[in-house]
Amino acid sequence: MKMTLNEIAAFLGGSVVGTGDVLISNIRSIEEADDGDITFVANKKYLKQLKLTRASAVIVSPQIAAEGKNLIVVDDPYSAFGKLLSLFYPSDHGRSGVAADAYIEEGVEVSPEATIFPRAFISKGAKIGRGSVIYPGVFIGSNVSIGEDCILYANVTVYHSCIIGNRVILHSGVVVGADGFGFSSPGAANNKIPQVGFVQIDDNVEIGANTTVDRATLGKTWIQRNVKIDNLVQIAHNVVIGENSVIVAQVGISGSTKVGRGVMIGGQTGIVGHISIGDHVMIAASSKIHKSIKSGEIVGGAPQMPYKEWLEVEACRSKLPRMRDTLQDLVKKVDDLQKKNI
Numbered sequence: 564m565k566m567t568l569n570e571i572a573a574f575l576g577g578s579v580v581g582t583g584d585v586l587i588s589n590i591r592s593i594e595e596a597d598d599g600d601i602t603f604v605a606n607k608k609y610l611k612q613l614k615l616t617r618a619s620a621v622i623v624s625p626q627i628a629a630e631g632k633n634l635i636v637v638d639d640p641y642s643a644f645g646k647l648l649s650l651f652y653p654s655d656h657g658r659s660g661v662a663a664d665a666y667i668e669e670g671v672e673v674s675p676e677a678t679i680f681p682r683a684f685i686s687k688g689a690k691i692g693r694g695s696v697i698y699p700g701v702f703i704g705s706n707v708s709i710g711e712d713c714i715l716y717a718n719v720t721v722y723h724s725c726i727i728g729n730r731v732i733l734h735s736g737v738v739v740g741a742d743g744f745g746f747s748s749p750g751a752a753n754n755k756i757p758q759v760g761f762v763q764i765d766d767n768v769e770i771g772a773n774t775t776v777d778r779a780t781l782g783k784t785w786i787q788r789n790v791k792i793d794n795l796v797q798i799a800h801n802v803v804i805g806e807n808s809v810i811v812a813q814v815g816i817s818g819s820t821k822v823g824r825g826v827m828i829g830g831q832t833g834i835v836g837h838i839s840i841g842d843h844v845m846i847a848a849s850s851k852i853h854k855s856i857k858s859g860e861i862v863g864g865a866p867q868m869p870y871k872e873w874l875e876v877e878a879c880r881s882k883l884p885r886m887r888d889t890l891q892d893l894v895k896k897v898d899d900l901q902k903k904n905i
Contacts, residue, residue, distance in 0.1 A: 564588070564651050568620050571601065572635045574650065575643045577622070581633030585619050590644075590651055593618065605641040622647075656696050656714075665697075674711075692729065704740070710766070722778060728766040734794070736773035739764065743777040743784075743800025743818060756780060758800060765789075771796070771812070780818075793830070805842065823858060847873065 566574075569583035587601045593609055596602040596618030603622035604613050613621060613629050620633040622640045637643040661673060662681040671685050674693040679685070683701045691697065692711035701715045704723035709715070713731045721727065722740030733739070745756035760779025764786045770776070771794035776784055779801045786792070786804050793812040798804070802816050805824035810816075814828050817836030822828075826840055829848030834840070838855040846852065847863030847870065856862060863873035879886075 568601075568633060568635060571620075571647065575622070575635060575637050575646060577635045577637035577643065579633070579635055581620070585633055587619060590648060591618070593621070601635075601647070603640045603644040605639075605644070686723070698735075722762075725762040725764075725778070727764050728768065728788075730767050731764055732769040734770065734772040734774075737770050738775045739770075740778045741775060743780055745780050745800065745818075760784065760801070762786070765806070768792075774798070777818075787824075799836065811848070829863075845870075 565586055565588045567583060568579050568581070568585045568587065571587060572579045572583070586599065588599045591597070591600045591602055593602045593604065593612045593616050596616055598617060598619055600618045601620045601622065602616060602618045604610065604627060605624070610627070613627070613632070620635060621629065622635045622637060622643050623629070624638065624640050625636055656678055658680070659678050661667070661679040664681045665679040665683045665685070667673065667679070667685045668687040670687045672690040673679065674691060674695070676693045677691045678696045679691070680697060680699045682699045683697045685691065685697070685703045686705040686707070688706040689703050690708045692709055692713065694712040695709055696714045697703070698715060698717040700718040702720045703709070704721060704725070706724045707721050707727070709727040710729035710731065712729055713727060715721070715733045716735045718735050719733045720738045725740040740762045742758040745758060747754045747756060758778050758780050760782050762776050762778050762784045765788040767789045768786050770792045773794055774792055774796040776786065776798045777800045778784060782801060784798065784800055784802050787806040789807045790804050792810045795813050796810055797815040799816060799818040801819040803821045804810070805822055805826060807824055808822055808826040810828045811830035813831045814834070816822070816834045819837045820834055821839045823840055823842035823844065825843045828846045829850065831849045832846055832852065834852040838852070840856045841858030841860070843859050844856050845861040849865065850863050850867055851865035852867050854867070861870040862868065863870050864876060868876070
């Protein structure tokens with residue numbers, strides 16, 4: 564695909580600074596971009612690279628200027644970059660229709676406009692909506708409902724009775740609806756508690772590779788609209804993730820915890836069960852959350868503490884060896900003075 568800067572600016576709703584008839588044929592990072600490429604700057608850390616880049620054009624915010632560069636000015640360069648990527652590189656799944664060697668049991672409803680790759684297994688009573696794509700090795704359990712325009716990449720597993728909304732993306736290795744971790748007399752009899760609930764994933768959710776979302780003991784584990792979950796995340800039984808929340812890799816959320824709307828959880832955070840996290844909370848990476856958090860709070864650390872307090876603690880951490888030496892010297896001096904007074 565080739566477009567002029569003027570055409571791209573019109574598509575993005577931006578304005579051109581420089582030569583509008585420059586032809587763009589590719590999108591690349593600011594370090595790799597060359598003649599004919601367009602790139603973007605959404606972070607001030609890259610202002611130095613902006614001066615050095617060989618790109619034919621750069622997407623920037625109104626706060627950024629670069630003399631001698633062709634620019635497209637937009638309110639949100641990162642969102643514009645994503646929109647342009649979708650235009651230059653549209654999704655192509657390589658086939659359409661139902662493969663002859665896909666295994667589809669009786670009573671399955673597959674839209675004529677869905678795509679089922681070879682060696683997918685779809686159990687009885689399942690429903691696959693219009694425009695959805697099911698890749699090889701996917702297992703879909705009985706009575707599962709999958710909405711429209713979903714993508715289930717290779718080796719995704721969706722256990723029985725789970726509900727998947729529209730425009731949901733499940734990356735390879737995702738497991739939806741495995742049993743929650745429920746046992747009575749833990750550490751002794753370890754009697755299994757049957758997990759008879761289900762998982763509901765609402766519209767526009769994306770879940771990264773090898774993430775697991777366990778079914779509820781009773782009722783549902785619920786991932787609400789527009790939630791984005793990274794790779795290698797564990798979400799336990801009966802957890803609720805509020806709409807528009809973002810969860811980064813290697814987070815673990817224990818059972819029955821409720822996460823509010825617009826929450827951001829940094830990577831490698833552990834969250835105990837049966838607590839509530841309010842709306843628009845921000846949690847720093849590697850935090851350990853042991854109690855409920857009110858809406859709008861920013862926390863970090865292990866155990867959790869207010870964000871500014873956590874920064875102060877972290878700033879002191881590297882000084883601890885010198886502080887210990889100083890304290891030992893003071894203790895010795897006090898001991899010496901006490902001995903002299905005796």
